[in-house]
Amino acid sequence: MSDTTLLERQDRAGTATLTLTRPDAYNSLSLELMQALHAELDRIASDQDVRCVVIRGSGKGFCAGHDLKQMLGAGEEDFYRCTFDTCSRLMQRVVSLPVPVIAQVHGVATAAGCQLVASADLAVAADTARFATPGVNIGLFCSTPMVALSRAIQPKHAMEMLLTGRLVGAERAYEMGLVNRLVPESELESTVDELADTIASKSRKTLQIGKQAFYRQREMSLADAYDHCSEVMVGNMLTEDAQEGIDAFIHKRKPEWKHR
The missing domain is CATH 1.10.12.10 (Lyase 2-enoyl-coa Hydratase, Chain  A, domain 2)
Structure with missing residues (x-):
């Protein structure tokens, strides 16, 4: 179990489920949450009992990106550099993890939250989920989310999301290849469990x-x-x-x- 104020881990039949537990902040990625998630992934990397990882959010949404209140309050170049470097290392850890990672998405996945979805090996979303890279709307282009997004979907689809900052519905995200499956929200957990069980049954x-x-x-x-x-x-x-x-x-x- 990680720091339960930020992240919870549950293990079942070869799958480790990591739940972001900042529901009041739409699970925004504070520096501390990113560090906790990276540390847990490091532990999983050497855990021979784990063959699949699920990342999900608590409350009303998956993840609303970076914690802008924390970033604005810091107001220091060193803190900004630490935040974005930590995020970049976290996303690369998702990719380099020796076992597959599934993003279980409900509500919104925006900015670095959308980046986390794009970095995961697989993504299953509720048909009511929405995605965006809205940094352009607040004068902060989603440059690091762009790295994962441009590798997950076609360039013109990625550029449209990045340049407009508009929310993309689940059906459109599926059409673009950002997610693998769409299901009713009531079936999201069971669908992810079935997919994770299938993967966890392998070597x-x-x-x-x-x-x-x-x-x-x-x-x-x-x-x-x-x-x-x-x-x-x-x-x-x-x-x-x-x-x-x-x-x-x-x-x-x-x-x-x-x-x-």
Whole structure:
């Protein structure tokens, strides 16, 4: 359990669910909350019992971005630099985590909250959820959210969100590829649980290999990507879980993963 004033963790059947617990501030990412979330992800990275992570928000929404009251109150360049550097490291930790991360979205996900959705490997949203990168409306362009957003959706869709600052409905977010599934809010938790259970039933070692390879090959040329992923598959074939999984498939039995 993390600092329960900021973040709660619950573990179930191989899935760690992290709940942002600043509902009165729409779970805005204060410096302290970002630090707590990063620390919890670091703990999960070395927790061999965890094979999937869910990030969700408490109260009326997922996350309204940075805590602007904290930032305006600080008024110091060093604090701003610390805040944005901490956020950038947090988002990269989501990507580099050895297990998949699912964003469970309800209400609003704006600015750095939208960035968190875009950084997650998968996202499931209530059909009433809304998304935005509204910094342009207050004179603070969403430059760091842009990094994740421009890698999750097509450039022109990202630019429209960034330049207009307008809220995007769940259906449009689904069409743009920002989220994987839309469900009624009453079914959001059960849908995410089912998806997380499916992922958590796999070999942790295999999930780690696949996730790392996915992000690395995406930045390569086609030829380099094939060369890299061919080597990844050779290494994957040599793992105990690959041998176990193939043997289980051939003999029509359930595999017994050792996660190595």
